Amino acid sequence: MAKESVKARQKKREKIVLKFSKKRKFLKESKSYELLQRLPKDASPVRLRNRCSISGRCRGYMRKFGVSRIVFRNLVSQGFIPGIKKASW
Incomplete structure (x- = not known):
């Protein structure tokens, strides 16, 4: 489980990226490039990290x-993801 502060920081970055996306593109x-550098660092989409929507974990993200x-393994074993089942042979 990721810390709540890490999850909150990620959501804040996502909002900032959306806010400045048109301006960055223009x-x-x-x-x-000088004006581009004056934008906030968090406005760059490179600073986003894929995180689990439930636990906030960034590694092993599907x-x-x-x-x-x-989390995926738990959801599959409980049958919450249709069309996927545990392999057995």
């Missing part, structure tokens, strides 16, 4: 489902 197209491997 500045990149006009090639005014992009298709939006959760980490540990």
Whole structure:
């Protein structure tokens, strides 16, 4: 489980990236890199990190489902994700 402060920081960054996305795109197209550098650092989408929507874990993130491997395994075993079952042979 990630700390609540880490989750909150990530949500804050997501909001800032959305807020400045059009402005960043315009500045990149006009090639005014000095103005681009004056924007907040968190406005860059590179600073975002894929995190599990339930636990906040960043490692072992499964992009298709939006959760980490540990949470994914629990959800599958409980039958909450349709079409997927544990392999056995």
